Amino acid sequence: MIPLSMPDLSGNEAAYLQECIQSTYVSSVGPFVYRFERMVATAAGAPHAVATSSGTSGLHVALVAAGVQPGDLVIVPSLTFIASANAVSYCGAQPWLMDIDPKTWNLDPVLLEEILAEECQWCDDRLIRKATNQRVAAIMPVHILGTPADMDAIVPLARRYGLPVVADGAAALGSSYRGRKVGDLGADLTVFSFNGNKTVTCGGGGAVVGCEERLQRIRHLSTTARLGDAYDHDMIGFNYRLTNIQAAVGCAQLERLDQFVQKKQTIRAYYREAFASLATVGPFPNPDDSQSAAWFSGIVLPNTASASAEELKNYLRQQGIDARPFWKPLHLQKPYRHAPATRQTVSEGVWDRIMVLPCSTTITDLELDHAVASVRRGCQQMAVS
Helix, strand or coil: CECCCCCCCCCCHHHHHHHHHHHCCCCCCCHHHHHHHHHHHHHHCCCEEEEECCHHHHHHHHHHHCCCCCCCEEEEECCCCCHHHHHHHHCCCEEEEECECCCCCCECHHHHHHHHHHHEEEECCEEEECCCCEEEEEECCECHHHCCCCHHHHHHHHHHCCCCEEEECCCCCCCEECCEEHHHCCCCEEEEECECCCCCCCECCEEEEECHHHHHHHHHHHECCEECCCCEECCCCCECECCHHHHHHHHHHHCCHHHHHHHHHHHHHHHHHHCCCCCCCEECCCCCCEECCCCCEEEECCCCCCCCHHHHHHHHHHCCECCEECCCCHHHCHHHCCCCECCCHHHHHHHHHEEEECCCCCCCHHHHHHHHHHHHHHHHHCCCC
16 A cells, blocks of 8 residues: 555654663653754744644644633634644634635635624724624634645734734645745744654654744743742643654654655645646645645545545555545534534535545655556546546
């Protein structure tokens, strides 16, 4: 089976892990943690970073640091991995689910502006959603699949309404938008994931980048809000720090970030060109103003396809290709079916037509050729093209 997205651990990972073992620094205090944070900040174009135990924990502590409280609303695009909304729920808040831009699959800034103007009002220096009288506490754009959201539209809108921006950049490290790195796009905080299938992995882990003032609070909260060396704690904190062992793997991975991202972009371009002649099969978004990290790549099946993504997936697996359908939008997920949501014309029209194809950084040209040929045969047999 050609895997969907496997890590490449052929660099300095083993040597750095051995160094951890010999030093006995294996927990959340160790030199690789601090080296990892510096490397993430540099790669993101941000001044500072705090390493966390996962991308989800990073989102959670970032939202807490941004002032999100129980009962609040946080604006989130509906087409994203469920962890984005779960982090909001961990705060006791509720996601307000917005539709996406058809050209990028990211939060639609035009719709966002319309909703804020028509459905919100100021009440005692608080922005309130009129229908439920809930405070709107933050905006969480998601840089989906490593393609940056339209931050030059979203950030000024957030500033106009006094809303902090906590960006979910889980797969976006190595991307850029209008010549700026993803950690330098105006968000108050940006969160990355280093899960096992990400372009750069620690096996698990995350990081938050942003200004030093907010990151000091995040560092404090993520280390159980402990004061000094004694067991004194001044608030309810979290055990959310990355371990030195995980950071050692992450440092070795980050040494090859540019190489990995370039391979991901090459795969994205290869699929785009290979399927260009299938008139009714579309590519993944490729905005002109962004350089996507291209975490996942694949195709978009037509509205009129007689075969679903599930059927094509089953056919491809028979050919030894691990292909998968995409995320179901949050407003269709059981935990969030009753969350406030805008109309979802775009997300509902595209999500079940997305097919993710193999895109490991270790994939060979022969494997790519086999994947393309198999997709073509599958589409022809099922009358997709």
